Amino acid sequence: MTLWQLVAKEILHRKLRFALGVFSVAAAVGCFTGSATLLRAHDIGTQRILAAKQAETEQKMAELEDDMRKATLKLGFNVVILPKRQALADWHADGYGTEYMPEEYVRRLAESGLVTVRHLLPTLQQRIKWPEQDRTIILIGTRGEVPDAHVSPRRPLVQPVADGTVVVGYHLHLGLGLSKGERIVLMGREFVVAECRPEKGTEDDIAAWISLGQAQELLGKEGLINAILALDCVCAEGALPTVREEIGRVLPDTQVIEHESKALARAEARSRAAASAQATIQRETEHRARLRRKAEAIAATLVPIVLVACAVWMGFLALENVRERRSEIGILRAVGLRSRQVLAVFLSKALIMGLLGGAAGAVAGLVAGSWLASALEVAPAHAAGIGDLFEPRASLGALLLAASLACLATWIPAMLAAQQEPADILREE
Amino acid sequence: MTLPLLEARALSKQFASPKGGVQALADVTLSVDAGEFVAVQGPSGSGKTTLLLAAGALLKPDTGRLTLDGVEPYALNPDGRARLRAEKIGFVFQEYHLVPYLTALENVLVASLPKPAADARPAALELIEGLGLKDRAEHVPAALSTGERQRVALARALLNSPRILLADEPTGNLDRENMVIVLGRLAEFAAGDGAVLLVTHDDGVAGRAERTVHLRAGRLVDP
Numbered sequence: 001m002t003l004w005q006l007v008a009k010e011i012l013h014r015k016l017r018f019a020l021g022v023f024s025v026a027a028a029v030g031c032f033t034g035s036a037t038l039l040r041a042h043d044i045g046t047q048r049i050l051a052a053k054q055a056e057t058e059q060k061m062a063e064l065e066d067d068m069r070k071a072t073l074k075l076g077f078n079v080v081i082l083p084k085r086q087a088l089a090d091w092h093a094d095g096y097g098t099e100y101m102p103e104e105y106v107r108r109l110a111e112s113g114l115v116t117v118r119h120l121l122p123t124l125q126q127r128i129k130w131p132e133q134d135r136t137i138i139l140i141g142t143r144g145e146v147p148d149a150h151v152s153p154r155r156p157l158v159q160p161v162a163d164g165t166v167v168v169g170y171h172l173h174l175g176l177g178l179s180k181g182e183r184i185v186l187m188g189r190e191f192v193v194a195e196c197r198p199e200k201g202t203e204d205d206i207a208a209w210i211s212l213g214q215a216q217e218l219l220g221k222e223g224l225i226n227a228i229l230a231l232d233c234v235c236a237e238g239a240l241p242t243v244r245e246e247i248g249r250v251l252p253d254t255q256v257i258e259h260e261s262k263a264l265a266r267a268e269a270r271s272r273a274a275a276s277a278q279a280t281i282q283r284e285t286e287h288r289a290r291l292r293r294k295a296e297a298i299a300a301t302l303v304p305i306v307l308v309a310c311a312v313w314m315g316f317l318a319l320e321n322v323r324e325r326r327s328e329i330g331i332l333r334a335v336g337l338r339s340r341q342v343l344a345v346f347l348s349k350a351l352i353m354g355l356l357g358g359a360a361g362a363v364a365g366l367v368a369g370s371w372l373a374s375a376l377e378v379a380p381a382h383a384a385g386i387g388d389l390f391e392p393r394a395s396l397g398a399l400l401l402a403a404s405l406a407c408l409a410t411w412i413p414a415m416l417a418a419q420q421e422p423a424d425i426l427r428e429e
Numbered sequence: 430m431t432l433p434l435l436e437a438r439a440l441s442k443q444f445a446s447p448k449g450g451v452q453a454l455a456d457v458t459l460s461v462d463a464g465e466f467v468a469v470q471g472p473s474g475s476g477k478t479t480l481l482l483a484a485g486a487l488l489k490p491d492t493g494r495l496t497l498d499g500v501e502p503y504a505l506n507p508d509g510r511a512r513l514r515a516e517k518i519g520f521v522f523q524e525y526h527l528v529p530y531l532t533a534l535e536n537v538l539v540a541s542l543p544k545p546a547a548d549a550r551p552a553a554l555e556l557i558e559g560l561g562l563k564d565r566a567e568h569v570p571a572a573l574s575t576g577e578r579q580r581v582a583l584a585r586a587l588l589n590s591p592r593i594l595l596a597d598e599p600t601g602n603l604d605r606e607n608m609v610i611v612l613g614r615l616a617e618f619a620a621g622d623g624a625v626l627l628v629t630h631d632d633g634v635a636g637r638a639e640r641t642v643h644l645r646a647g648r649l650v651d652p
Contacts, residue, residue: 001538002545006531013530331526334487335585336515336543338508423488426522426597427478 025357037369141215330425358402519586576607
């Protein structure tokens with residue numbers, strides 16, 4: 001016969017009381033574990049919600065980036081480089097420059113190593129009277145994109161127009177009944193219609209594009225251009241001054257203006273969208289943090305109350321147990337059991353109660369916490385299963401807490417039992 | 430010359446009560462030799478149980494000196510006294526003090542709790558058999574008669590082969606048949622070089638002892 005056997009026999013004898021004690025510990029630990037599980041589910045939910053929002057934002061931003069690239073492509077260019085002496089008022093009024101600069105500038109710029117300016121397109125543009133058709137058109141000479149010498153060649157944004165061919169705007173081909181492949185005469189020179197452009201609703205609708213060399217020849221401006229268009233350059237969000245400064249260093253007698261505000265507006269819209277998405281994530285983060293603080297506050301109030309209530313209840317059960325076993329304590333001491341062995345008898349029982357209640361409470365708390373997390377939509381559906389919420393360390397902690405709680409709650413009654421004078425008990429009996 | 434197994438010299442013990450101090454023992458001097466069966470008689474409240482508890486190293490007297498098998502229990506610390514009780518003293522009480530959730534056999538084995546030993550179980554079974562409880566070994570106290578309970582309590586007291594048995598009204602609740610069994614076993618124990626100090630009201634029971642001392646108001650008196 002050992003003390004452990006004595007404890008086990010006593011537990012079996014007073015099953016109901018023992019079960020009540022186990023239930024009490026389980027309730028305390030369950031409340032603790034449930035709260036911790038709920039908070040953990042909340043944290044996992046927060047992580048997943050924010051990750052989903054981040055991914056969604058990144059996807060939207062990628063789409064915007066793509067849209068931006070396409071938009072920039074369609075808009076044609078971002079900045080235009082003009083001779084310094086060009087009056088901008090005239091340029092805006094006419095839609096093209098009246099001053100000229102050497103075509104060689106574009107090569108110099110392409111070889112300069114500037115990274116802010118890409119897709120250089122030299123043009124010579126002038127409003128002319130089409131003598132053969134008696135109508136005013138905008139003649140645009142273009143030679144296509146000049147490749148950067150310092151970077152690998154990219155897909156050109158604007159295709160060149162071959163010598164002897166012409167691309168005609170909407171109103172021109174509509175008004176003259178032109179179609180692709182037809183031959184026309186422009187300023188005494190024969191051209192083949194290479195492309196008929198769809199309607200754009202801009203001056204492009206009355207434009208005719210021919211090769212730059214032929215345009216220079218027809219307009220008597222050999223070796224000259226009046227603008228360099230820089231397409232898809234890195235000029236968004238206040239970078240224009242940098243572009244100006246860099247170009248100014250390479251081509252001192254030029255000026256740079258932002259030609260098409262739509263591209264910039266799109267870039268800004270994209271930036272605003274990015275900022276807005278980030279703000280949404282930030283708001284969600286703060287919202288989740290507020291929810292967590294509320295949950296923490298409830299747990300911080302509820303858990304201690306339940307712990308204390310359970311401890312008091314366990315203490316009461318232990319006190320009742322000591323009272324019931326007074327005669328037993330007397331005889332145990334009379335046969336030679338030391339007071340600390342009597343203490344051990346009561347604390348061992350509390351320990352078993354604590355461990356069983358702790359295990360039951362930890363499991364119940366985990367299941368209840370998981371269920372509550374789902375019911376209260378703390379975490380997105382199926383975002384946090386029991387497997388995700390189970391933390392071995394926390395469970396071990398709960399078990400230790402339960403054992404400590406049970407032993408502490410039983411300590412005073414157990415001490416009372418151990419300190420009882422056997423003579424007093426035996427005399428009274 | 431052999432020393433007495435139990436020697437009490439001028440033991441006094443007073444209990445506090447709302448009406449003032451109650452002198453439970455007053456200058457009690459008594460010695461019990463090995464092999465002796467001594468009965469203590471006296472009216473209720475005369476201090477018989479107090480004397481028994483003091484002799485059993487359970488109740489320290491206010492004054493006086495007690496020696497048990499050459500050891501002064503009250504000179505020892507509580508652990509030492511507990512060890513002394515486990516090794517040298519057996520108790521039998523009128524109310525048995527059996528543990529309700531243990532079987533008769535387990536109740537006997539309770540005496541081995543302070544120092545569990547492998548041979549305790551066979552020894553307990555032998556004692557139970559010797560006291561005619563072989564068929565009742567696996568019964569809990571509630572299923573035993575009063576006589577059987579007292580015999581279980583006696584077996585428990587005997588398990589550790591004590592030097593002295595202290596019995597407080599052990600036959601108070603027993604019928605004649607059980608009384609004979611219990612007293613017979615006590616006498617047998619005393620005859621085996623032990624000693625028995627038995628408290629009783631009953632002259633017939635006291636008559637089984639070799640010597641009877643009388644207590645009145647805490648003092649040993651002539652009959």
